[in-house]
Amino acid sequence: MENGFFDKVEDNAAVRIWAETTQQEKGDSLTEGYVSELSDFTRVSVTQNNLQEMKEIWARWDDEVKRLFYCHYGDLPYLLDVKVDERLFRALVQYWNSAYSCFTFGNVDLVPTIEEYTALIRCPKIQVDRIYSKATNGPAFSKKLMNITGMSEQWVTTRIKQKGDCRCIPWRHLRDLILAHPDMKKRVDVFALSIYGLIVFPKALGHVDEAVSDLFDRLSKGTTPVPAILAETFRSLNACRRAGEGRFIGCAQLLLSWFHSHFWKIEKVPYRVFFENYSPLKELAATPRRDDITEENWMAILQNLQDEDVEWRAPWMVPDEILYRCGDFDWVPLLGVWGAIGYAPLLALRQYRSRQFIPPTHGLAQCEFVFAGNNYKRRVREISNAWNQTRRMKKFAANPMATLEYDQWRIQRINDNIPTPDQEGPRSMEECLRPIPSELEIVRHDFERKSLELEKRIEQLEEEKMQLGLDVDVQKLEAERLRKGKNKAEEDLDSLKTDYKKLRRSIRTAGLGKTSEQWRQEIKEEQRKVSQWEERFREAQAREETLKESLVESQNEKERLKMRVTELEKSLYQQRARNSVIELKASQSKIEELKGNIEELKVALQDRELQLEFLEINNDRLNEQLHQSQEQVRNRDYIMGEALNQVREVADHLQTLAVQADVLSLKYESESDRGRELAWLLRQVKALSIRAKPYM
Structure with missing residues (x-):
């Protein structure tokens, strides 16, 4: 976790x-x-759903299916066996x-x-x-059920019921699906959804509420x-x-x-x-x-x-x-x-x-x-x-x-x-x-007391009888006990050797040699990369704001030129009434010149608009890169967390082996080669446990 x-x-x-x-x-x-x-x-009702059918389904599953459930959803099935004392x-x-x-x-x-x-x-x-966290715009209830059950939209829609102010799906439909679904993982998922809806959040008896399916849909993403x-x-x-x-x-x-x-x-x-x-x-x-x-x-x-x-x-x-x-x-x-x-x-x-x-x-x-x-x-x-x-x-x-x-x-x-x-x-x-106690219980207790006294007397006589024949068998039993002790010591030694080899492989696999300080350095490096991307994103936003301001200025300049053209057109109309043909031609030349200036400004404006579009595309690309970097950081964080958990599990197991090593070292002290070999192996286990303590 x-x-x-x-x-x-x-x-x-x-x-x-x-x-x-x-x-x-x-x-x-x-x-x-x-x-x-x-x-x-407070008069409270603790009415529970009838869980007998769920118990029967769980009892019929083999160990492989149960292990799959434990791996994904933990120990929730044991809630089926917890009796609710209403008083x-x-x-x-x-x-x-x-x-x-x-x-x-x-x-x-x-x-x-x-x-x-x-x-x-x-x-x-x-x-x-x-x-x-409750989703504000998440998938519909039917979509979540389709994802969990693997069934069609028509199958899901026809089985959703309205229960008061909430939408639910009845348990009987989920039960039939668990019994008949060909996919083992889907059977496990639907059974887990039923536990959450009927035991953990039993709002509507015999039904699984829509809100419960929203929580259940997030469990596959690691949500607690x-x-x-x-x-x-x-x-x-x-x-x-x-x-x-x-x-x-x-x-x-x-x-x-x-x-x-x-x-x-x-x-x-x-x-x-x-x-x-x-x-x-x-x-x-x-x-x-x-x-x-x-x-x-x-x-x-x-x-x-x-x-x-x-x-x-x-x-x-x-x-x-x-x-x-x-x-x-x-x-x-x-x-x-x-x-x-x-x-x-x-x-x-x-x-x-x-x-x-x-x-x-x-x-x-x-x-x-x-x-x-x-x-x-x-x-x-x-x-x-x-x-x-x-x-x-x-x-x-x-x-x-x-x-x-x-x-x-x-x-x-x-x-x-x-x-x-x-x-x-x-x-x-x-x-x-x-x-x-009732009167019948008092009589029963008296009878049991007298029976117990008689049994003790009979046992005492039998012990006295058996004591006479025990002396002959003492030496045989002692020899047998020593032989079994020797065999047990050899078995424990072989078991410790096997565990030691497994631990060495686990240490190499889990990367126990890597310190927590090195993990922190890697996390800081990823944070630094994210900060760099955020800085680039802010710079792009600043450039975008500057271009927007330039665009606004160009648009204002265009409006001013349009007003100037309008004034010139009015002036041209007045000049036509009183000027000669030569003056008219001169005015037309001036108008053409102004029109050329307007066209140049339009071209410049289009260039600015193209630059703005390019920056917006670049901005989207930077946003996407930033999100990818953040996702990489989260993934790296998750991997680091899993690695640290594996390290802690190995360290916990080493502590357990160290305790067992202490017990064995006290039990099997010997000067023989076998004993010295066992003592050496126990010292190796203790040394590994000491090295593993900083990771707990």
């Missing part, structure tokens, strides 16, 4: 000073005296803080971030800063869908909270997967998250969840949530640089498929394992708008331009995880209408999560 061309990474301390100064000058999203219009309780979701909505675009659980602020959703979707094709997914999630939560009711039309599966990642604490980050094929969404979908907790108990848990109850950094999230603002915005604006909104990543720095300080939030409550009317196009352009100048910061981990100034600000902050912590004897989390 690629970053934007104008990204800027700043130091954590500098960003903290800027954030606290900005908040002090501008204030918060809500000011003193604000009266919330939100209702005390938990309805409880979650009550704690959505519209003014700050975050969830506020007691003293805890949490918000889904772009980095977290990008890690969950895990799509290798997207470029993280190439966001979706994550800001649009977050935007519609936040906008739908806002709409339900403001109305006091409504149906949620964001991606409930992704939101619940994100929530579970922060709610259930895990002692250690699984080492497998560093493996290339590890999928956090797959693991979350396969994890069993309790579905017997009532909505009231969920609200009691969330209402009194404390810092120690939260897994601040999701176990599958590897912290990196933090995108905290775009352009002149003090936070990150998000463009959806039906509207736009903003959110403040600096509000949730602890989710990146970084120290929390006071974030700037002014303007968040007023930034939302829908794609309707005339003014929205200008605002969309402003946000798109802001994403060309993204700003990131380095994370800074320290204890305590929040500054004293933040703690004081958090206490004094004015929030929207959300449930506040229960000050009078809040129930513990264990009490809320404890199921209430």
Whole structure:
């Protein structure tokens, strides 16, 4: 995945000073005296599409088709297996803080971030800063569907339906196309479009909305869908909270997967998250969840949530640089498929394992708008331009995880209408999560307890019996264990040799020897070439303006001469009445002379017009060359980004091998030739990992 061309990474301390100064000058999203219009309780519907047919289609596909899908669209199919707990979701909505675009659980602020959703979707094709922007004069709905499905215009037109104020295509037509289309890639594309329309943006049940197809049509160009997914999630939560009711039309599966990642604490980050094929969404979908907790108990848990109850950094999230603002915005604006909104990543720095300080939030409550009317196009352009100048910061981990100034600000902050912590004897989390047993369950537990005691007694007797015969087999087992250990060591040595050879080839292929400074020099050289073309273009424009001025002067001179000819003609008419034939001939000679002068001026004027046309042609050619140069720079930037990503992947793999090398070196210490050869190979792997660290 690629970053934007104008990204800027700043130091954590500098960003903290800027954030606290900005908040002090501008204030918060809500000011003193604000009266919330939100209702005390929001009745939200989480009605979902029936996904059984999609599950059956996915189950019938072989591994080749599934790999093609993962390569182009990431881990979205695992959303089919995520169960939506409606009671938990309805409880979650009550704690959505519209003014700050975050969830506020007691003293805890949490918000889904772009980095977290990008890690969950895990799509290798997207470029993280190439966001979706609604096209003002894009192709028609039918043209987009023709491009996605590969079907004729007649087939597409007859299947488009009007659903309320939106145009859609029913799922049943897409299902039939997936089952019958001869092109495997088109089947994958239509299935991915269905996931986006029925799960990610489920506006009209059983249908895929026109706006969703516009976003999907851009995915093949590297556009990231994550800001649009977050935007519609936040906008739908806002709409339900403001109305006091409504149906949620964001991606409930992704939101619940994100929530579970922060709610259930895990002692250690699984080492497998560093493996290339590890999928956090797959693991979350396969994890069993309790579905017997009532909505009231969920609200009691969330209402009194404390810092120690939260897994601040999701176990599958590897912290990196933090995108905290775009352009002149003090936070990150998000463009959806039906509207736009903003959110403040600096509000949730602890989710990146970084120290929390006071974030700037002014303007968040007023930034939302829908794609309707005339003014929205200008605002969309402003946000798109802001994403060309993204700003990131380095994370800074320290204890305590929040500054004293933040703690004081958090206490004094004015929030929207959300449930506040229960000050009078809040129930513990264990009490809320404890199921209430029935009489039958009590009897069953007693029976199981007695059965367990009997089983333990029987096992104890069997162990005593078996212990008598174990002494005879101990020596045989020990010999067998040593033989297997030797074979395993030899297999590990062969595997390490193979990995070492692959790494050497990967290093040569990825160009690991090329430093980041050399990449920067190449980028600066391309920028210099673009500046030269822009300078030539400005010079051509200046010459064009000069010729235009000369043309205007020539035209004025022509008008003056025409007026002079008219005066002379009048004078000639008067002279004919009173002059002789000789005087008449003299006047005619003078007129002929003036006519000759006029013809010369006309020729000069035509020459100037030809020169102007030539300059306009030259100007168009220079414009075309400038666009070609800019496209070359973008392509070069994309190639460089891909190369750097390959370098980082190789570096990550080296770190993994270094860890494995440490484990093996401790496990198989030996003075034999085989052991020394293994130790030498392990030292080579460690040395390569040290060389690769600067590229991570």
